[in-house]
Amino acid sequence: MEFKWKKELETGIDALDEQHRGIFTLANNFFQKCTEGGESEDLVALLDLLDDYAKKHFSYEEKLQMYNKYPEIGKQQSQHAKFLENLAELKAIYAASGPTRELALMTKGRLIRWLAQHIKNHDKEFVDFLKTKEN
Helix, strand or coil, rough: CCCCCCHHHHCCCCHHHHHHHCCCCCEEEEEHHHCEEEEECHHHHHHHHHHHHHHHHHHHHHHHHHHHCCCCHHHHHCCCCCCHHHHHHHHHHHHHCCCCHHHHHHHHHHHHHHHHHHHHHHHHHHHCCCCCCHC
16 A cells, blocks of 8 residues: 655645655655565665665755754754664664565554654744745
């Protein structure tokens, strides 16, 4: 079962929304391949790609927050670190046991749902902050 991108997740900042959709797509691809029994090399490549993409996105987002003197940047950095910790744990589980249904469900629960909640709450708070600066 795919976890679909929804309009309600859009922040209104095109670059962030595009990057969020990219992370979502990579996590969903990994989830699907685990569920369907993908090739080991493909799954490792997807995890590495997701890790790299998430780090670049978080760096971009945090630079944008620093530039705009966002007072909650520490909370954002902590949230980003939690996502990367979860991803590292999933990579370790994959290395130990391969593509299992449990790993697919953990990916969905820990990464995809986390990402949706993070966007809806923390990233939208940042966007709201930016809107107050414009006024």
